[in-house]
Amino acid sequence: MKEKFYKGLIATALSTTLLSSAAFAEEVRVMWYSDGVEGEVMSDLLDRFMEKNPDIDVILDNVAYQVVSEQLPIALEAGNGPDIARVTNLKAQSEHWLDLTPYVADPAYWQENFGDKADWMRPDGSDAITGFMTQLTLTGGFANATLFEQAGVALPGADASWDDWVAASAEVAKSQGLVAAFALDRSGHRLSGPNVSFGANYIAADGTPAPIDDGVKAFVTKMVEWTNGGQNYRDVWVSAAGSSYRAAAEDFINAQIPYYYSGSWQIANLATKIGDDFDWVATGSPCGSDACSGMAGGAGLVAVKYTKQPEAVGRVMDYLASEEVVREFTERTLFLPAHKNVVASGGLNFDTDSDQVKAALSAFVEASGNVAPNAAALPAWKWASAYYGALVTRTGQAMAGELSLDEAFDRMNADIAEQVAQENQ
Amino acid sequence: MISNEKTTIGAVLSAPVRWLAEAIDIPMRWWQGIAGRPGMISFFLIPNLLIFGMFVLVPLFINIVYSVTGGTELFLSDRSYVGGAHFNRLLECENHFNPNSCREDLFWIALWNTIKFVFTQVSVMIVFAVITALILNGKIRARAFWRAVFFFPVLLSPVVVGLIWQWMLQRQGVFNFILFQFDAQAINWLTERTWAFGAAVGVSIWAHVGFYVLILLAGLQAIPRDLYEAAEMDGTPPARAFWRITLPLLWPNLLVVIVLALIRAVQVFDEVYVLTGGGPGTSNLYLTQYIYEVGFASILRNPGLASAASLIMASILVVLTLAQLGLTRWKDKK
Known part of the structure; x- marks a missing residue:
């Protein structure tokens, strides 16, 4: 009887302890969006973290990219938001990120491995550790090799210009009865690589936005002409107002367009959805008059300074930024890594049997050497978002025939000036 | 007989409501004695007015304050007064x-x-x-x-x-x-x-x-x-x-x-x-x-x-x- 009583007592004490540790586990919310399979990979990685760290309960909120781009900024301005977020607009919102320096185990490890991109996600002049890039991206093109082959048109070579690619794609589109020759995502970031290739420089000597120059004018003029001529897919740029983002990935996947200009983050998406339906290749960025540049960028995982449990956030971030986890995340998501030692030590075993995926990854790694200095400077530039927004809104209007090109350029300058004035209010 | 049964069941089921009504009746009568009949009208309107104020009048007021202040901040205390600048910007037209x-x-x-x-x-x-x-x-x-x-x-x-x-x-x-x-x-x-x-x-x-x-x-x-x-x-x-x-x-x-x-x-x-x-x-x-x-x-x-x-x-x-x-x-x- 006595023995039974003590057993019961011990069982009660144990279950109470277990329940209380679960009840008092610190909750860390991660806002996450996915382009491909990275949400599943991250969920798997976090499950393993929680197994080893039962005192931290990490909740992965998988949301649409639009939630990160439109709703998260409002929450941050109101002093709310998740504890950790995956964000692309890193610099403009850097005032909201937490300096992890006191909360990570080894700040020197972070500086060494992620330091070269740290300025992308912290205010100018700051030395804070706010997070790390989950992947580096580079904008570039994809061609539907099967359609080119069926049309009997040779794929343009490595140094082919934008004109060459559009001309070849137009020939394919005509031969195969497609809706358009090419599409470029409705995004200022996507437009900027080609702009820089034609000599554009957005940044004035004093760091403020420079007026729209001949480089921007040259490529935007071409885009408007290609839209009017039916080569550029109207549905992407013309069928929306303002600075709304529109991707053309689905149109490429459905073989509606032979050439698609987007970026390296699409590789896993294309590989998964296209499968064996047709052959596709990554082409790097076509050349302009000055360069063959794409735009560097990527998504960063940042800690939000309004978190109530910075220590727990620091532990989660330490785990996710560890070399072993970054390596696994990179191999499974087919992303380009941002971790210095992972890149330097090489030997990445990407989780794919597809030769075209491996070739695409190699093509983007090769193209990363072509990024022009003017493009490389933009991710860490405060006014990049203002520039991108004006570019998209006014280029879209020019394509729709609502503004002449000169009016569009004047409006771009005025919009950027208004944004600077507003920020200074 | 059936009618009586129904009445009994109805009385039992409605008893909690009646007790509640009687319980509320005591403070209400006391309050009516103080506020008078017109005061009771206002008293009953207060919950609706509070909801209306919270979800209509307060946001309207905040909206007006936003329209005369500038910047990207959301907290009113962080925003600078710009007067009619936003209205001028919206209404400034040659034609x-x-x-x-x-x-x-x-x-x-x-x-x-x-x-x-x-x-x-x-x-x-x-x-x-x-x-x-x-x-x-x-x-x-x-x-x-x-x-x-x-x-x-x-x-x-x-x-x-x-x-x-x-x-x-x-x-x-x-x-x-x-x-x-x-x-x-x-x-x-x-x-x-x-x-x-x-x-x-x-x-x-x-x-x-x-x-x-x-x-x-x-x-x-x-x-x-x-x-x-x-x-x-x-x-x-x-x-x-x-x-x-x-x-x-x-x-x-x-x-x-x-x-x-x-x-x-x-x-x-x-x-x-x-x-x-x-x-x-x-x-x-x-x-x-x-x-x-x-x-x-x-x-x-x-x-x-x-x-x-x-x-x-x-x-x-x-x-x-x-x-x-x-x-x-x-x-x-x-």
């Missing part, structure tokens, strides 16, 4: 009929688009709603089914409406598939200005007309049948009966429908935003979308400018509401 001559051209494009949309959508929808209500009020087969069919879209979420129609109207959608079957040229429903505007108006009518048909149907059913019988005995043609009996007696319902439709059309946003994104170009950019884009969705938001625009839009709605009140009073006097 208000030419949005390209305005400093904030997108606002004026949205305003003129909204006026065009309101005029087209409301007029077409009212005519369509009256005709539909007349048909559904007549002796037709499966009348209840047809009434449900016309009301069904009202139950759908606007986002669902937008997506359904987007799938049907897109380049590879069912509409172009049908055209293809007849060897006709495909139409870019959502990327050509005229077609896209027509699509926005049509989808909006499809989504809302059922609600207005219901109001008109109630009005039609309230018209005494003997008026029509008398007219018929006098040999009045149906068209004359419509103009002389139906329309005048339907007028109060029609007025409600017109005003509600006008107000709703001015606020057009969700289904058209999902359907067209405001495009092609800015041809379907309406005031609410402009406010949403400037305040929330653009890369660099401007809550002050969005608030100023929303106050201008609110003043348009106030004018419409006053017009409705004026019309109702004028009709009553007549």
Whole structure:
């Protein structure tokens, strides 16, 4: 009887302890969006973290990219938001990120491995550790090799210009009865690589936005002409107002367009959805008059300074930024890594049997050497978002025939000036 | 016996309510003794006034403060006073009929688009709603089914409406598939200005007309049948009966429908935003979308400018509401 009583007592004490540790586990919310399979990979990685760290309960909120781009900024301005977020607009919102320096185990490890991109996600002049890039991206093109082959048109070579690619794609589109020759995502970031290739420089000597120059004018003029001529897919740029983002990935996947200009983050998406339906290749960025540049960028995982449990956030971030986890995340998501030692030590075993995926990854790694200095400077530039927004809104209007090109350029300058004035209010 | 049983069960079931009512009665009587009967009216209004104040008056006040302050910050204490700068920016124009001559051209494009949309959508929808209500009020087969069919879209979420129609109207959608079957040229429903505007108006009518048909149907059913019988005995043609009996007696319902439709059309946003994104170009950019884009969705938001625009839009709605009140009073006097 006595023995039974003590057993019961011990069982009660144990279950109470277990329940209380679960009840008092610190909750860390991660806002996450996915382009491909990275949400599943991250969920798997976090499950393993929680197994080893039962005192931290990490909740992965998988949301649409639009939630990160439109709703998260409002929450941050109101002093709310998740504890950790995956964000692309890193610099403009850097005032909201937490300096992890006191909360990570080894700040020197972070500086060494992620330091070269740290300025992308912290205010100018700051030395804070706010997070790390989950992947580096580079904008570039994809061609539907099967359609080119069926049309009997040779794929343009490595140094082919934008004109060459559009001309070849137009020939394919005509031969195969497609809706358009090419599409470029409705995004200022996507437009900027080609702009820089034609000599554009957005940044004035004093760091403020420079007026729209001949480089921007040259490529935007071409885009408007290609839209009017039916080569550029109207549905992407013309069928929306303002600075709304529109991707053309689905149109490429459905073989509606032979050439698609987007970026390296699409590789896993294309590989998964296209499968064996047709052959596709990554082409790097076509050349302009000055360069063959794409735009560097990527998504960063940042800690939000309004978190109530910075220590727990620091532990989660330490785990996710560890070399072993970054390596696994990179191999499974087919992303380009941002971790210095992972890149330097090489030997990445990407989780794919597809030769075209491996070739695409190699093509983007090769193209990363072509990024022009003017493009490389933009991710860490405060006014990049203002520039991108004006570019998209006014280029879209020019394509729709609502503004002449000169009016569009004047409006771009005025919009950027208004944004600077507003920020200074 | 049965009646007594029912009474007993009813008394038992209602006992908690009665006890509660009696419990409340004691403090209420005490309070009425202090506040008096007029005071009790105010007392009962307080909960509603609090909710109204919290969700209408406070946001309205904050909106006004935003409209005279600048910056991207949300906390009022962090925002700097800029006076009427946002209103000046919105209203500064060389020629208000030419949005390209305005400093904030997108606002004026949205305003003129909204006026065009309101005029087209409301007029077409009212005519369509009256005709539909007349048909559904007549002796037709499966009348209840047809009434449900016309009301069904009202139950759908606007986002669902937008997506359904987007799938049907897109380049590879069912509409172009049908055209293809007849060897006709495909139409870019959502990327050509005229077609896209027509699509926005049509989808909006499809989504809302059922609600207005219901109001008109109630009005039609309230018209005494003997008026029509008398007219018929006098040999009045149906068209004359419509103009002389139906329309005048339907007028109060029609007025409600017109005003509600006008107000709703001015606020057009969700289904058209999902359907067209405001495009092609800015041809379907309406005031609410402009406010949403400037305040929330653009890369660099401007809550002050969005608030100023929303106050201008609110003043348009106030004018419409006053017009409705004026019309109702004028009709009553007549």
